[in-house]
Amino acid sequence: MTIEENVLLAPYTTLKIGGPARYFAKVATEDELVEAVRFARGLGLPLFVLGGGSNLVVADRGFDGLVVQIAITGKVFAGSASGSTMRILFQVPAGIDWDTFVAIACEAGYAGVECLAGIPGTVGGSPVQNIGAYGQEVSQTIHTVRVFDLEAHDFVDLSAKECEFGYRRSIFNTSQRGRFVVTRVVFEFDLDTLVRLNYEDLKRHFGDKPNPRPLEVYRAVREIRAGKGMLIDPETAGPDERSAGSFFKNPVVSTRVVTDILETLAPDEGTMPQWPTDDGKVKLAAAWLIEHSGFKKGYAQGRVGISSRHTLALINRTGDATCDELLRLRDLIVLTVEQRFGVTLAMEPVMLG
Ligand SMILES: Cc1cc2nc3c(=O)[nH]c(=O)nc-3n(C[C@H](O)[C@H](O)[C@H](O)COP(=O)(O)OP(=O)(O)OC[C@H]3O[C@@H](n4cnc5c(N)ncnc54)[C@H](O)[C@@H]3O)c2cc1C
Structure with missing residues (x-):
């Protein structure tokens, strides 16, 4: 080294x-x-x-x-879970490209990660914010996460329960941030699990076709993502692909906040998307709040801007933008949304330095 x-x-x-x-x-x-x-x-x-x-x-x-x-790569080991002929475990080194692993699981016919196709990054990064897309989260298939504990100076296996997964969160980006280095993730698949489509774009894609195969969903998700500039192909990457994906998390607010917002909406502003959460709160769509605060797709501010295909993606338009420029745009969006709706958007990517 x-x-x-x-x-x-x-x-x-x-x-x-x-x-x-x-x-x-x-x-x-x-x-x-x-x-x-x-x-x-x-x-x-x-x-x-x-x-x-x-x-x-x-x-x-x-x-x-x-x-x-x-950059810990190597073989992906697959074998049956102990005591079960119906469950299979995949042991995946942390440095393997996430999408490569999804393709391996889908090609082998296992359902559980197909909707997470095309998400950039490594397998080791996947549990950190519990990556999710199109109605699926990686925590649904995680069995254990092998980590190096920087406090105990030793390797340990953490069960999915110990990782305390939630919406874009785990102990790795909250209570134990900076303590563990993920070196391997073990995924568990049930052999008889069928693909379940929870997302409108995907349901539309498959129409009436019952039970599409994981690999078909894998391909469909990548196609949908490419259309939104959410698939990074180094060969064809343009300004919309120079992003960190969604820059803001969908905010979770009280029902009171929702009532207040609804009272301020003009009749031509349409219906505000909202989803109830398990703890009696409401999740709002950050993209809708941003658009209705005056920021449209393709919005530009000097060398930075908003993707022309995805409102949540802040981009480095010219390829030579600075972090200060990006954070100024972030602050402008957060402030404007706060003034318009009384909701504070939180940044999704990790800030270093
Ligand atoms: C175009 C685009 C689309 C995206 N779409 C989605 C999406 O649909 N859903 C979604 O959830 N995310 C999405 N993302 C965000 C991102 O791809 C994921 O969060 C991904 O899992 C990050 O992995 P990474 O290896 O790149 O981590 P990095 O960006 O390198 O690091 C992110 C954080 O994870 C930590 N980390 C990384 N590896 C390890 C490790 N081995 N051990 C301990 N900590 C580690 C880092 O310290 C840092 O805190 C998207 C990003 C882009 C650019």
Whole structure:
């Protein structure tokens, strides 16, 4: 393992924004990870774990510590779960590309992750914010997550329950943020699970066709995502693909807030999308709130802007935008939505530096 100095982080992110890391190490094995951790400890440096950089905003001044890129790849092992002929476990190294694993599971005919096709990033990054799309969340198929515990300086297996998954959250991005490095994820599939389509775009795509196969859904999801600029193809990537995906989470508010908003809507503003949550609150669509605050798809502010195909994606239009420019646009959107609807939008990507 080599430890490089002053490595520009922008190329390691899908936004292509951000300054240098003081030190940078690409680790290919668990032993190399331990070695990198020792190096950081020895110099008293903060450590940041990098996957595919697809949910990351790096500050222009960079990061004064060690960035460890998880490049632990290798074979994906599949085998039956102990005591069951109906359940199969996939052991997947953290550095494997997420979509590659989804394709493997779908090609083998297992349902459970097909709606998460085309999400960029690594397998190790997937449990961190409990990635979700088109009615599916990765937590639904996670069996265990193998991690290096930076406090105990040891490897442990965390059960899905111990990861405390929720909407775009887990212990990895909340209570235990920065404590664990994911080195492997074990996924569990039931052999008799059929594909369930919960999302309108997908249901429309398949029309009356009953029980599409996982691989068919995988292809359909990628097609839908490509249409929204939510699929990164390095060959054809344009300005809409220089993003960190959805920049804002869908806010969850009280019913009182919803009533207040509905009272302010003009008749021509249509119906505000809203979904009840299990704890008696209401989830709103961040995209709808942003659009109804005056920001349309394709909105531009200098070198940054909003994707022409997806309101939630803030983009680096020209490829040479700065983090400060991006955060100014973020602040403008948050403030305008707050003034219009009294709802504060939270940023989804992780901020480094
Ligand atoms: C075009 C586009 C579309 C997207 N669509 C979706 C979507 O539909 N649904 C969705 O949920 N997300 C989506 N995302 C966001 C992103 O792809 C996911 O959050 C992804 O899982 C991030 O993984 P990563 O490896 O790129 O993590 P990074 O961006 O590198 O890191 C993100 C966070 O995870 C931590 N991390 C990464 N790897 C590890 C590890 N091995 N151990 C411990 N911590 C780690 C980092 O420290 C950081 O805090 C999209 C992003 C883009 C650019």
